[in-house]
Amino acid sequence: MTTMRAVILPGNKEVQVIDKPRPVPGDGQVLVRMRASAICRSDMSLYYGGKPLVGGEAAKTGRIVPGHEPAGDVVEIGPGVRGVMPGDRVAVYLAIGCGHCRYCLSGYLSLCSEWKCVGFDVDGGNADYMVVPAQNCLKLPDEMSYETGALLLDNMGTQYHAQKTLEVSGNDTVAIYGLGPMGSAGVLIAKARGARVIAIDVLESRLEMAKELGADVTINSAKENVLEVISNLTHGEGVDKAIDASGNPSAQNMALDSVRKMGSVALIGETSSTTINPSEQMIRKLLKVYGIWIHPIWMYEEIAQFVLDHKIPVDRYITHRFSIEQAADAFRMFDERITDKAVFVWD
Incomplete structure (x- = not known):
């Protein structure tokens, strides 16, 4: 045998x-x-x-x-x-x-x-x-x-699927939450599609990797107010698209909060439960929110x-x-x- x-x-x-x-x-x-x-x-x-x-x-x-x-x-x-x-x-x-x-x-x-x-x-x-x-x-x-x-x-396949669904293009500013392998793949795909990329994580090593992969801006959410920084970067409007690759409830909420009115969000990171405010975060902003899997x-x-x-x-x-x-x-x-x-x- x-x-x-x-x-x-x-x-x-x-x-x-x-x-x-x-x-x-x-x-x-x-x-x-x-x-x-x-x-x-x-x-x-x-x-x-x-x-x-x-x-x-x-x-x-x-x-x-x-x-x-x-x-x-x-x-x-x-x-x-x-x-x-x-x-x-x-x-x-x-x-x-x-x-x-x-x-x-x-x-x-x-x-x-x-x-x-x-x-x-x-x-x-x-x-x-x-x-x-x-x-x-x-x-x-x-x-x-x-x-x-x-x-x-x-990694790459899921991010491609997400960004094709979101119709990410060179007209967009995209926030990516969570810069593990899935988020890193997201930076690469978004830059290839021509977008401006804001990458968010709590680990400096991951933020450095995101910069090397082409992220235009990195934010350490443990040290900075993410929503304030994004508001300043987008003239108070918010990003066009956001992708959560972390599965962290705080990051999922920031993804919803950081997107402009009539923007769109893709949730990729797995989690068992998250508390959100649908009226303020989604309904009254006319957001499109997608669950993205394989x-x-x-x-x-x-x-x-x-x-x-x-x-x-x-x-x-x-x-x-x-x-x-x-x-x-x-x-x-x-x-x-x-x-x-x-x-x-x-x-």
Whole structure:
């Protein structure tokens, strides 16, 4: 029996790197050898244990291999596979749907009532190999690295989805709240779309990263009155668009408060509850407020082309790279916010 190395997260901040059988692709599936697999803040729900951020009963067992932002090489295909061949360089889309409902047919697999999430319900990319449905394999352009391809699946893809929905353009001033990996991706996308970007966080290291990525103005919300600064920068009007990538209730409220009348807001950061004042913050300002989640699978090719056409340096917000054997350090450092975007890589 051929084995491979894989990460599992039993909970309570325990990380194990184990030997397990290398999977065999079944009908309609392919075997992918990993080249890059990113850590996401949502993985911390598995790291801590208890209720996972997404997923069903399997995600609670602590035996599922995490990693929902993987990219690698197709090395074997199962029966019935068409359109994907050994040797293809691919990123793996994280949502697996039934394939027949209205949401799957429109490309929004994560809205399928039967959907499963790679890295939560089924084994993900933090292993030497993974098996995935062939339809989830999205081919990487020849000039795109595995690391960049992996980051298009969640960070860059979600921000592109958000900003396309908001119709961000060169006419806009955009405030981005929370400058972790998702917010950093937002800075890159917004600048590529021509917007003026105001980046807000409490950590100076993240504000410095935002400046390097092109943010026009940075605000430390622990030291400055964000709404006053934004009012001064926008002649008392407020920003045209705001994106919350933090999930912090205070930041979500600031996003609503800092947008001008008839502006728009995208909420990306996950949180269980937030108290808002709909009348003052939304209704009487005629705001458009969007919840943004996983981009539809068909949008990947559009996102990849946008990144290439605008020469967006996606890998610039990767702060650390680890081997799979360094998984314990990787998750600990990510949890302690020593790293921002961290990626497992294979030679």
